[in-house]
Amino acid sequence: MQQYLKHKEVALISKNTPLLANLTVIDNIALILEYHNRCSVNVAIIKVMELLKKCHIETIRDKKPHQLSRKDIIKVKYLRAHVSDYNMIVIDRPFMILDEHNDIDCIFEMFELLDEKDVEIVDLESNHYYKDKQCHIIK
Numbered sequence: 001m002q003q004y005l006k007h008k009e010v011a012l013i014s015k016n017t018p019l020l021a022n023l024t025v026i027d028n029i030a031l032i033l034e035y036h037n038r039c040s041v042n043v044a045i046i047k048v049m050e051l052l053k054k055c056h057i058e059t060i061r062d063k064k065p066h067q068l069s070r071k072d073i074i075k076v077k078y079l080r081a082h083v084s085d086y087n088m089i090v091i092d093r094p095f096m097i098l099d100e101h102n103d104i105d106c107i108f109e110m111f112e113l114l115d116e117k118d119v120e121i122v123d124l125e126s127n128h129y130y131k132d133k134q135c136h137i138i139k
Helices: 025-037 041-054 070-083 100-113
Strands: 010-013 088-091 120-123 128-130
Touching (some): 010 070, 025 041, 025 070, 041 070, 070 088, 070 100
Parallel strands (some): 010 088, 088 120
16 A cells, blocks of 8 residues: 555545634635646636635635534545545545534545546555445445
């Protein structure tokens, strides 16, 4: 596994990668686009709005992290990982202690809504990786 991961650009979904408390949802995601893809602020915001609409969560765009539900926080973290344009998303499962199955379902719902084709998801709890549009959960 380590040999495989050595040559990948990895985005992380973890409790240790919090949303920035002083930024709205749209700004939290746009910041990643600006930083990783060197997008202008206006282009980043347009792209984020398209993603939020595609995922049916455009109503949370102006909320700050403390105003979000647990499920919405996970969705926003997934979108931040998605826009980083890396080819692997690592899920740090310990951050999902309270309601693990619903949290995993939420991540895979986002995966399917965004029609991820060239992204692999690694689940640190199972120590397996997989690439599958249907996203079968490995435990």
